[in-house]
Amino acid sequence: MQSTTGAATGSLKRSEVFHPAHEPLRHDPALNLQQDRISGPLPFLNPTKAQFRYESRPDVRFKWSSRNNRKGRHAIVVGQDQANASSNQLTTPHVTSSLNDILRGVWRMLTYYPIWDISFDVAYVFTIGSVIWVINAFFVWLPLVQPDSEFRNEELYGGGITAFVGATVFEFGSLLLMAEAVNENKSGCFGWALEQALSHKGGDDETGDRKLEPSKLQCTHHHLNKRNLVGKGIRHVSKEESASEARSWVWWPSTTNLKTHYVYDLGFLASFFQLCGATVFWISGLTALPGIYNRMSRPITIIFYWTPQVIGGLGFIISGTLFMLETQSKWWKPAPRTLGWWIGVWNLIGGIGFTICPAFGYDTSSWSQYQACLSTFWGSWAFLIGSVVQWYECLEKFPVEVGSTDKDSAIAEDGT
Structure with missing residues (x-):
């Protein structure tokens, strides 16, 4: 993960900067942490929200939050234009806040019982x-x-x-x-991957003809691993991460x-x-x-x-x-x-x-x-x-919402 931490970091409030040992997704080079999008409600406590640019899909933002990370959720934001354009239906993730999606979520509650989560x-x-x-x-x-x-x-x-x-x-x-x-997942988890879209013609990632799909196999959260209640995910953390992050589980920090x-x-x-x-x-x-x-x-x-x-x-x-x-x-x-x-x-x-x-x-x-x-x-x-x-x-482990993804405009703080 790429990030730019200026000399003014020392003057920032605790809620506006991550401790180096607890910065999420710091080992993912595809995600660029937006330093001005790190926030928390109380200045003397840790950040609870952050936003990342996904270099392969400039029209998508990853919304990290401490609650979503704890719950094994991977929230992203897609631009309004991309969500509405019929030409992007195959390449843009489907927004999950519609009535049909809510009804599917209710049905999932009645039929799906992941007791390992x-x-x-x-x-x-x-x-x-x-x-x-x-x-x-x-x-x-x-x-x-x-x-x-x-x-x-x-x-x-x-x-x-x-x-x-x-x-x-x-x-x-x-x-x-x-x-x-x-x-909690101390290293953070993106949980999405680019897949080849059916309408692919040119093979150029920059044109957005590769679809961003939920990727459970790439998820490091323990919630999807049926072999343990807490601890390791389906995919193990990278070797770059410390042993404390790779341990299976703890009773107490x-x-x-x-x-x-x-x-x-x-x-x-x-x-x-x-x-x-x-x-x-x-x-x-x-x-x-x-x-x-x-x-x-x-x-x-x-x-x-x-x-x-x-x-x-x-x-x-x-x-x-x-x-x-x-x-x-x-x-x-x-x-x-x-x-x-x-x-x-x-x-x-x-x-x-x-x-x-x-x-x-x-x-x-x-x-x-x-x-x-x-x-x-x-x-x-x-x-x-x-x-x-x-x-x-x-x-709902992979929520998708509509928001602004322009470089100079802020994404809605609240959602998912």
């Missing part, structure tokens, strides 16, 4: 956990709305058992989320990597707060079990049942907020055209619901208990929506 496992586990929490919310809230629907010990057994199972599933999903974060890279990485921080929140929240799931919950005194209930929910919910709020920020070009600028942003939004809403629930729960009045149960209800649905969107996102 940790990003799929994260989304699927959180979807299952969210469904369990929705069921839990019906057990504890519905009797307050429709008292005649209540059966004996519904809240104690139905609510208590589903709370424990749901909290356990969330804990497992958070562990997978953390494993995904610390096993080294102290050096933690201090110099991960503590400044928004995706890692979001995953870490999610894991911390889920771990503390699990305590309330345990104490919700029949035989424990109904034998606790009021002070013990406050300490070991309600308070862990407050702390855990705050962890979910922080995590959702950080996941939102990771997809934004500026900390104050929403990115509604990005799937990852909506995932963060719904997780944030879910975290708010799970935090408000115990806040009301401290009060024993009937109105407060009603609001506590209602907060669990809509919070669970928010988590479910976010998990389903994440499920859709993780299966």
